[in-house]
Amino acid sequence: MRAAVLRETGGPLTVEDVELAAPGPGEVTVRLAASGVCHSDWNVVTGATSNPLPAVLGHEGAGVIEAVGAGVTDVAEGDHVILSWLPSCGSCFYCVEGRGVLCEVAMADMFAGTLPGGSLALSQNGEPLYHYSYLSAFAERCVVPAGCCVPIRRDAPLEVAALVGCAVMTGLGAAVLRARVAPGSAAVVFGAGGVGLSAILGCKLAGARSIVAADPVAFKRETALRLGATHAADPTGEDVAALARELTGGRGADYAFDTAGAPGVVAQAYDAVRRGGTIVAVGLPPEGATADLPAPALVREEKVVTGSFYGSCRPHVDMPLVVDLYMEGRLDLDALVSRTYPLELVNEAFAAMNAGEVARAVIRF
Ligand SMILES: [Zn+2]
Ligand SMILES: [Zn+2]
Structure with missing residues (x-):
């Protein structure tokens, strides 16, 4: 089968013919749709x-179960599934x-680049290929633990379902499940990529009264306004914290989300919330990065600084619910799929992401 392989740090990815083993006990083969x-x-x-490395990347996929290994009873051939990483x-x-x-x-195996227990289902001419986040979804098929498969209704488009497997659940969950955004509240979302836009959708779903999107890229600010942000600002030229205070009688937002993970953004988010407000770190910074916060204010202002990993979700409960909300017209996830690419153009898809041209670029198989 065809798969996008990362052979060395710095890339590029190369689309190659690789071998995929049959599913072992407790494992499942999924044919990827997106x-x-x-x-x-x-x-x-x-x-x-x-x-x-070398590894097959990709961890935001959806598809159809093609085969199940011994002992798998929760899912069956033909099920449409979102892959949970x-x-x-x-x-x-x-x-x-x-x-x-x-x-x-789960965390330990993830960093080892293997399936649970240290096994590898991917290889090429007898040489091992590593997995990434259990899934390795930049491939026509993948073998994953059955627990990674979240069955969903069959009438849901799998391109949208794929995004629920990472960006949507991460952003929306940070707002709804971790921060528990309250009706009538004020929120600031730093970064308006796939995760940030999903956090905005979550804030809107939860009934936030004002939602500020902060992103340096004009296209992303425009998309944010279309998806429910009430205000948008360019943090490189505008004072986002001042805007948040202006919208809240001088106090500051109730919640701020850092979906960028870039240096200094957690501190900006901290500055944008009111006393007792909540700052949620969502975007993953590079290993070794630190966040610098004003220590006396940390004491006096009782702000809550927390993280949210994978939207703090329970995949089998929350992902099918998100798909239902989308199918009922209550979440505009279509707007997140900016462009689709064939697997052969995976490097172009990354270039579009890095240039800020897309909410999400999606590989379609
Ligand atoms: Zn556990
Ligand atoms: Zn992701």
């Missing part, structure tokens, strides 16, 4: 995130506590 191109993949290309183990401290995105077992 795969979104995400900044987290790019972090592997640049080396900001480490993953063993965080199959929680169900039995570690965090899973038992009900916070599967913090699962310590």
Whole structure:
């Protein structure tokens, strides 16, 4: 089958013929219909995130189950599924506590670039190829743990479903599940890419009264306004915190989200919220980066600084719900699919993402 392989840090990806093993016990083969191109993949290309190489990237996919391995009973051939890149183990401290995105077992395997237990389903001429975030969805097919498969209704378009597997769930979940945005509140969203736009959709769904989108790219600000932001600002030339205060009688926003993960943005988000407000870090900065916050204010103002990983979601509960909301016309996820590309043009899709030309570029198989 064809797959986009990253052979060395810096790239480019090369689309090659690779071999995929049959699904082992507890595993499933999925034929991919679509795969979104995400900044987290790019972090592997640049080396900001480490993953063993050579590897097949891609972690935002949806498709149809083609085969199931021994012992798989939750899903069956023909099911339409969103791929979740965080199959929680169900039995570690965090899973038992009900916070599967913090699962310590899943996290360890993810960084090893393998399937659970250290096995690899990908190879080429007998040489191993590593997985990325369990999925390796820049390929015609993938073999994944059954727990990565989230069944969804069959009438939902799989291009949109793919985005629910990462960007949409991450952004929308940060607003709805982590911050628990309240009706009538004020929010600022830094970064209006796929995740930031999804956070804006989440704020709108939750009934926020004002939503400020802060992004240096005009196309992204325009898309944000179309999706429900009430105001948009260019943080390189405008004082976003001042705008937030202006909209809230001088206090500041109730919530601010950093979906960019760029240096200094958490501090800007901190500045934009009122006393007692909530700052949610969503965009993943490079390994080793730190966030600099005003320490006396941290004490006196009682602001809450937290992170949100994968939208703090429970994939099997929240992803089908997001798809239902989309199908009922309550979430405009179509606007996120800016362009589709064949797998052969995966490097062009990354270039469009890095140039800020797209909300999301999607590989269609
Ligand atoms: Zn992603
Ligand atoms: Zn666990």
